[in-house]
Amino acid sequence: MIGKGHAISSTRASIAYGWNQEKEAEVVLKEYLAGDTPIEITEEFKIIQSQNERCINNTLSFVVSPTIEDGKDLSHQNLGKVAKEFLKEMNLKNHQAIGFVHRDKEHIHIHIYANRISLSGEVYKDNFIGKRSQMAADNVAKQLGFTRVKEVQQEKLQELRQHRKEVQTIHEKVLQSRPKSLDEYIKRMQEQQVRVIPSINKSKQLQGFRFEYKGVNLKGSEIHRAMSGNRIILGISQNTNITKLKEAPKSMQLLNSTVQLSTGIINKIAKDLVKQVIKRALDTGIGMGY
Numbered sequence: 001m002i003g004k005g006h007a008i009s010s011t012r013a014s015i016a017y018g019w020n021q022e023k024e025a026e027v028v029l030k031e032y033l034a035g036d037t038p039i040e041i042t043e044e045f046k047i048i049q050s051q052n053e054r055c056i057n058n059t060l061s062f063v064v065s066p067t068i069e070d071g072k073d074l075s076h077q078n079l080g081k082v083a084k085e086f087l088k089e090m091n092l093k094n095h096q097a098i099g100f101v102h103r104d105k106e107h108i109h110i111h112i113y114a115n116r117i118s119l120s121g122e123v124y125k126d127n128f129i130g131k132r133s134q135m136a137a138d139n140v141a142k143q144l145g146f147t148r149v150k151e152v153q154q155e156k157l158q159e160l161r162q163h164r165k166e167v168q169t170i171h172e173k174v175l176q177s178r179p180k181s182l183d184e185y186i187k188r189m190q191e192q193q194v195r196v197i198p199s200i201n202k203s204k205q206l207q208g209f210r211f212e213y214k215g216v217n218l219k220g221s222e223i224h225r226a227m228s229g230n231r232i233i234l235g236i237s238q239n240t241n242i243t244k245l246k247e248a249p250k251s252m253q254l255l256n257s258t259v260q261l262s263t264g265i266i267n268k269i270a271k272d273l274v275k276q277v278i279k280r281a282l283d284t285g286i287g288m289g290y
Contacts, residue, residue, distance in 0.1 A: 003137025029099030071108035
């Protein structure tokens with residue numbers, strides 16, 4: 001089961017989309033609402049939202065998707081239970097909410113719209129709401145005995161075992177040639193038919209890489225932990241330094257321009273450097289007390 005979520009301002013248009021009869025929409029959940037049309041529901045949302053008019057994105061939009069196999073046999077009642085449990089996991093029990101199931105495609109999914117302003121006038125915090133939605137959906141799947149995202153991903157990686165091994169082998173050979181920049185690494189991987197795709201976050205910071213090979217696109221960490229962004233950047237950075245690297249780089253040259261590294265990558269590189277120092281000390285007997 002997959003969960004997605006974000007805060008929106010277009011309440012009426014979003015609820016109208018959820019109620020779209022062309023998508024065979026059914027209402028499977030109503031919390032603290034009486035209306036029977038998108039206009040009526042929106043007006044009820046507005047009454048509560050008037051308690052805090054400073055909040056612009058005052059509606060929360062979620063999509064909860066069981067796997068195709070799990071969704072086939074879910075009744076109206078069961079889908080309502082999924083929506084209700086999801087709201088509970090998201091700590092939205094004191095909020096107006098409406099949920100619709102769309103059956104127009106093979107992949108049945110539920111659209112849930114919740115008032116970001118609680119019945120008591122408090123604003124729901126939306127930080128990391130996408131990640132929290134994923135975790136909530138995973139918890140619901142676990143509780144109700146549905147297939148979890150982790151299980152699907154693990155099965156997919158097992159099927160791609162040989163593919164992942166091939167990409168890892170190419171990566172190791174390229175690193176052995178000691179590329180001195182990300183651009184050089186990317187070029188040499190491309191020469192071996194592996195396309196390296198930098199992952200840039202919303203803050204325009206580099207946070208890792210994806211690898212496309214023979215039509216399959218995977219994150220580096222899905223191929224092997226040695227191909228995570230921090231490991232690749234650390235290895236290339238050490239190739240460019242005559243002396244041992246002592247601190248994590250904050251930026252790198254990429255595609256002929258300077259790109260900042262994400263805080264997550266910087267912190268992971270810093271930890272890797274500490275581990276290297278400890279390993280060197282143990283290997284040479286420094287600080288062993290004899």
